Amino acid sequence: MNEIIYIKNMVCPRCISAVSNILKQLEISYASIKLGEVKLVSTLNANTKKELSEALQNSGFSLIDDRKSQLIEQMKTLVVEKIHHSNDETDLKWADIISGELNLDYKYLSSLFSSVESITFEQYIINQKIERIKELIVYDELTLSEIAFQLHYSSVAYLSNQFKKVTGMTPSNFKKSTNQNRKSLDEI
Structure with a gap:
């Protein structure tokens, strides 16, 4: 068995x-x-x-x-896989991905995540995307437009605004910075 x-x-x-x-x-x-x-x-x-x-x-x-912790870890794993380890070209609909993979209602899962993790599931996704953006900026192999496309942002401006909101600096300031503080994925 x-x-x-x-x-x-x-x-x-x-x-x-x-x-x-x-x-x-x-x-x-x-x-x-x-x-x-x-x-x-x-x-x-x-x-x-x-x-x-x-x-x-x-x-x-x-x-x-416990089952609730297992569900939350599965949600986190799906996000990490899609953002950091996938080159999926299709637009990501997180509600569909999460509820489809876990066979549970997205509202329930999102609420469970927020109650245990003290941030929303949406903010967790944003934080993961920001760390991936930092990684790609440091590698310096893609333009910001290519990064925006790869991470399914509607525009470079939207990516830049979200990046600045989370990190306090623009992507270009981050690239020039000597303090490129990145977090390990399990710390996010």
Whole structure:
């Protein structure tokens, strides 16, 4: 019987590798692994689950046991995947993506997110997009127009206004700045 476990703070391919290594060290067989989620081959006993929890915590991850926390982590994972790890050219409709993936009403999920995370789900998405913009500006491979297009902004002006509202500086000021303070994805 397959068991699915949810893991907090898995935000990149290196996290998948790190969790995979932990599972191998503990000799826990799994069918698949992706950001925030591992499908195990069999159910874990209490001792093994405790060992796994401790090993994950030592590496900056944690098991998520309650359903509401699992839903919130799944929402975060979907946002990170779409913004940071996808080159999807279609316009993103977050309500459709989230409710479609989790098979729950978007208003419920958005309200749940706000009640637990102390920011709105929409603000979380904006914060993730701003961090991605910072990353792309630092890489200096794309124009601001290309960044706006890639992140589904309607215009460069809209991107710039949102960037300034969140960071306090324009994208060009950020690019010139010596203090390009970026946050890791699990801190957002």
